[in-house]
Amino acid sequence: MMHTPIPDPAVSQTAINVLTALLEARTGQQMASYRSWRIDTAVKPLMRARGLETLDQLVTQLLDGQDRDVGDLIVDALLNQETSFFRDAAVFDQIAEVVAEAEAAGRRVRIWCAGCSTGQEPLSLAMLFTERAEARGTPIPEIVATDVSEAALARARAGRYTQFEIQRGLPIRRMVRWFDEAGGDWVAKPELLRAITFRRMNLVADHALPGRFDLVLCRNVLLYLAPATKVAVFALMARSLQSGGTLVLGAGETVIGQTPDFVPSKTARGFYVARG
Numbered sequence: 439m440m441h442t443p444i445p446d447p448a449v450s451q452t453a454i455n456v457l458t459a460l461l462e463a464r465t466g467q468q469m470a471s472y473r474s475w476r477i478d479t480a481v482k483p484l485m486r487a488r489g490l491e492t493l494d495q496l497v498t499q500l501l502d503g504q505d506r507d508v509g510d511l512i513v514d515a516l517l518n519q520e521t522s523f524f525r526d527a528a529v530f531d532q533i534a535e536v537v538a539e540a541e542a543a544g545r546r547v548r549i550w551c552a553g554c555s556t557g558q559e560p561l562s563l564a565m566l567f568t569e570r571a572e573a574r575g576t577p578i579p580e581i582v583a584t585d586v587s588e589a590a591l592a593r594a595r596a597g598r599y600t601q602f603e604i605q606r607g608l609p610i611r612r613m614v615r616w617f618d619e620a621g622g623d624w625v626a627k628p629e630l631l632r633a634i635t636f637r638r639m640n641l642v643a644d645h646a647l648p649g650r651f652d653l654v655l656c657r658n659v660l661l662y663l664a665p666a667t668k669v670a671v672f673a674l675m676a677r678s679l680q681s682g683g684t685l686v687l688g689a690g691e692t693v694i695g696q697t698p699d700f701v702p703s704k705t706a707r708g709f710y711v712a713r714g
């Protein structure tokens with residue numbers, strides 16, 4: 439049963455409106471009113487760090503323009519960065535098949551992980567393909583991973599995860615093979631991190647492509663974008679793909695009825711082929 443949270447009278451609607459508008463202006467992410475109660479929870483650590491007691495005080499700091507970082511910090515706090523290793527595990531088998539087909543063209547395969555959050559998704563790809571390279575002598579695809587959040591990217595580049603995070607989706611065998619324990623956390627081996635190029639990119643504002651790719655993963659990123667914004671991002675993804683390249687969306691996401699740029703793959707669910 440869904441519980442509707444009781445509104446906190448201390449949380450001003452005006453402040454909520456300013457913060458949701460900031461999030462949408464910077465990232466395209468819309469926060470529906472039924473989710474807006476989460477704002478207060480999400481920015482609490484930031485407010486605490488700044489000695490602020492109300493959302494209105496935070497908004498005042500944002501609007502007085504004295505501290506340029508506060509907007510970025512608020513956006514980072516509001517973004518949904520939920521992720522895990524080998525999320526929707528079966529998708530990774532399908533990705534391996536698409537990569538094997540692309541390899542048949544005789545060039546090194548390139549993968550773009552758009553909206554990579556704290557790095558679990560590109561690291562899963564790096565593990566998968568490094569193991570495959572060791573077993574079969576196939577080249578490791580080039581992996582470019584981007585996100586709008588500098589804070590998420592800093593964590594991804596460090597490749598450091600808590601015990602709770604490392605256990606989400608990662609079998610013990612891979613954990614001990616690819617991560618070293620450090621002070622109760624787990625740190626990805628340098629060779630794994632070296633397989634990935636991390637870069638900041640805002641999918642709704644930056645139009646320079648990070649390259650041309652055989653495969654683009656953009657999973658669980660576009661769910662809350664306005665329809666017109668989604669169309670523009672799909673067009674960007676289509677431009678970034680080699681002819682016949684593949685886009686992978688999250689479980690429950692689709693291009694159907696949303697863009698003319700892709701058609702569903704005939705063989706893999708959740709995979710979409712760029713109309714050449």
Ligand SMILES: C[S@@+](CC[C@H](N)C(=O)[O-])C[C@H]1O[C@@H](n2cnc3c(N)ncnc32)[C@H](O)[C@@H]1O
Binds near residue numbers: 464467522590658
């Ligand atoms: C829910 S996480 C998904 C992570 C990963 N793809 C997965 O499926 O596990 C969504 C990520 O998209 C990023 N994001 C949201 N809006 C973005 C934008 N406009 N440009 C680039 N990244 C964005 C967020 O910062 C967040 O890290």
